[in-house]
Amino acid sequence: MNWLLAILQTILFVALAPLLAGWIKKCKCRLQNRKAPSLFQPYRDLLKLTRKQPVVSDQASWIFATSPYIIFSAMVLAASIVPLIAVDLPTSANADVIVLIGFFSFARFFLALAGLDIGTAFGGMGSSREMTISSMAEPAMLMSIFALTMSASTTNLSFAIGHVLHEGLVLRPSFIFALLSLMLVAIAETGRIPVDNPATHLELTMIHEAMILEYSGRHLALIEWASQLKLMLYGVLIANIFFPWGIAKTIAPVDLSYGLLAILGKLALLAILLALSETLFAKMRLFRVQEYLSFAYLLGLLGMLSHIILEGAR
Amino acid sequence: MNIGQLDFYTQAVLSLAALVGLTSFLMLGQGRVLRLIFVFAVQGLLLALTTAVAAYSVNIHHLYISAVLTLVLKVFFIPWMLRRLVLQMDMHRDVEALKNNSAVMLGGASLMVFSYYILHPIVQTSSLVMLNALAVSLSVMLLGMLLMISHRQAVAHVVGFMSIENGLFFAAVVATHGMPMVVELGVAFDVLIAAVLFGIFFFHIRTSIDSLDVDKLNRLSEVDK
């Protein structure tokens, strides 16, 4: 039963990801006084892409054709371990938050290789930039995780959420910093403004798009879906670790439906926040990203320090 | 004692303390004068909030007066004055290229660890949880000093000086629930005077050496190079 629920939750996760992307788009359009496409447009796009014939460069090797599957399944795996509507599901014991980062870097490894595979300048440029940004983001992410795990003393997501739930509303300085830091990292890792602009195809600025420029058809669909999933993963991570209230502690149907409603509400709010920040800020130069991410690292560091200094039990 | 068992106000004070520390770091990495002054004002605001919450939490009334004083002086008056000065002297477009920024930041973080290390024996003897924030106040002072060392603009030096005072004030609030009223008023008055004096000095330095870059003051050295 539990395993079934875990699989269902993963499927729900995967199915909801395009919806979140659509919702963000909608919010952004409203904020910028544009007419918004339908909430379900991302689904239509994905469906359309899967029906098209994929065109692959004759220079490409098997890496190029298999990478989308690898990337997508890495994200699905990541989705399977992040509690969405219920904690204590059996899949969450398979991997902890560090393995989650590992899944992300697995996907990134292949995405970057795919970028290099076709032998164009664009692909190499995108891969190089992506690897640069991710290597700056990784220490920052780990720092914020440290700030979190020092109070929860676990890296297992399910138990960490349980710990926060159990403790109730506590105003922890370390959590404030960790939250801020994780948000900054999430923006950088999912390639949103101000680090990367998912809507641009200008060679000076694109990062993610440069790597996947050669993709088409179902390959492109898988990669797009995977990046939507990644965005949702970070959203759920932030929502459920810092504001876990509402998540189902048992597998009673009532609890589960509350859990679903709660996470939908939280994600909707986060998406509005993201849309707002994307509207307010402009994309920054590539070499400013380093300062941005060092700031995220500093926040994580301060979170860790304030846990030691201010929340010290001794 | 674990933070989860404390009452909400203490938690709030501690969180605000952490944010005060953050503003110190923000000032350290800020090359634009106007933003620096803005962050300084935010620090003042956080300080005033902390004082107010602490006053409510321990129920000491004169802390309210301190809070209001901080609010008026450090959030509105001094930043306003500095801002006016900067605009008058037309330096708000200057961006100071900070060298070794990340090294300075890491240095700041290690200063924080250092002050925790120094104060740990003192804090441990007390049962007062709020005293944990003492290390933060010391590091705010040290970071203010570091700000003065790492920046070259005279305005940044003033802000650094003021933030040292902020640190002292903060230490007084968390350690002894504020200094006696007379001392506090005196200090506030001093700070006010200092700010005014700095303003006058700026004009003088500016007219004599045509810049507010403190490195240019080296030219005043008597020794021939």
Place this chain on the structure above:
Amino acid sequence: MILVLAYCSILFSFVSCLPALLIHQRRNINLLALSRRWGIDDLEDPRIPILVRQAVFGLLGLSGFFAVLAGLGALISNEVFTDKIGLGLPWLPWQVRFDNLSGFFFLIIGIAVSAVSIYGPGYVSAFEEDKHPFAVLSLFSGLFIAGMLLVLLADDAFFFMIAWELMSVASYFLVAFQHDNPANRRAAFLYLLMAEIGALAIILGFGVLASFADGFTFDALREARLSTAWASIAFVLALLGFGMKAGLVPVHVWLPEAHPVAPSHISGLMSGVMLKVALYGLIRFCFDLIGEVHWQWGLVLMLVGTLSALGGILYAMMQTNLKRLLAYSSVENIGIIFMVLGLSMIFMAQHYPQLAALGFLAALFHAFNHALFKNLLFLGAGIIHHQTHELNIDLMGGLIKRMPKTSMLFLIGFMSISSLPLFNGFVSEWLAFQTALQVDVIDNGVLRSLIPVAAAALALTAALAAACFVNVFGIMFLGLPRSRHSDKAQEITDKGMLIGTALLASLCFLFGIFPGLMIGLINNIAGQVLGASLPDGAKLSWLHLAPVSAEQASYSAPLVLVGALIAAGICFRYLRRSPATVMRRAETWDCGFGGLTPRMQYSSSAFTMPFRRIFAKVWIIDEQIKKDSQGAMDQDVAAIHYSLQIQDHSWPRLYQPIERTVNRTARLVGRIQTGNIRTYLGYSFVTLIIMLWIIS
């Protein structure tokens, strides 16, 4: 019994020196009679070199096989075997001790040597017999491997140092094997110099211990009770000595010089295995002989390790010579190992032996993994060199279509070394993070804030390593070929070379999926060396790996693999149903300009440019762009020349000052050499007077 296996393995490695040597010296020794019996009439028969190669590597293979058996035996039986060999000093026969720790390193060496022995015959056939005689190579390979194995068996300081020197000197000759190139001779000399300085430091370290003990046997040294100050001096000496061998920053400079010039299978052994022997030495010295560790030492180890890890990977990233790059990456991995070992020491000194065991486990497991994948990559580099005669990655490209099997092996190696899930490198790095995350138990606030910073540096290292190896794989194997050599490259035909490399690759994958196999064995070592091991219940369910407790963290590689296969399988099946969506090949999009050339691709120096800019202070960068201008007012640029030189900071900052000081003192000392005979008589006279005065 197990000790006999260990002796067998050493014996076989000694014996492997002989066949090639005998054939080489055939004119001096009358082999004709012997060879007739084997059915070979003519000693100049072309089959003989092949036979000899197979014999030598067969013997090495036996040696490796027995080493694996002995190592496994010791690890499983969890016992200590001691013995005496009647060699050495009259009053001090060589003491032999074979315990878990030695067994573990025996296992590492055994696996590496076995893989090399399968790989070797094909690889060395490319060497010209006149210039680089195989007899020399086989002689010193055998001595080198025997030396390493003997170091692990040694149970007294004399024996240890003799074995250590055997290992060092033999490997010097291996580095100098292709001595016709002056750069190689220089690299070998640098290596010998640093190895000997290191050995000197180790001897001094033993000396400090021995002065508090009666005798030089390790048992006596264990009994020695040192004051903290003397123990710290011994620790620093040992760290310097073993660190020099292991390649810690800033004493790593010999590594990137020596590894590229040795034959590939030897660099694989040196990088994968010999550095581990240095690690063994340090563990034996600190945890076993000194016994009581201090947290300050742990801190030093952790800081030096972090520095090495970061420095190693950053330097590695800038290299274009594949083997040099791999050598720098060894510095990185050794740094990670030492950092985690430092953590373990800190926990040990703070009286958390179980957490110390966790760190110890992570360090040893990473050592094991590094031996696997670094050996794999060096052997792979040998294949690439064999097929393309090229080690500069900027001249490769597109090899994945020309050498599909080799590229697969490389991909596995790179995925392991970049610590991606499902591969072994990830597990050990995960354990390292888990160790660092336990920091909250420590009382000391400074340590509590430093360890997370070091862990964040570890995360940075891992991310940089991923970037570095994406770069290497992408530039070497993907895209269009950048030179004629790589365009014409073909898959290797020698089965042995592929199988030897594939063996290591499959082990990388195996221990990535079932790390519990190895971790259970290492746990015994922690029990024997530290006196504490991880609790039984939590760790060793074969499905889940939960080092501390299931509530704190768990990782199940088999389930992850199954999940990944299911997810990929479903979308693979589902998306490829319709026949209308069969993949179509077409030209690459070239923005409408036409004609993409290999020169338009990103090169490795282009790929790493953002890193060069962000971490600019780490290197000494000399970047020059020259433009040849022509035409009116020199406005047309005819050609642009770009040159990039990147240097290590340690040369001008550390070594050149030392060199200058040595030279200056030498000149000062030289002044007393006047060349005048009466002055020398005067020296003798003064010495005599002083001696007489002292005696009185």
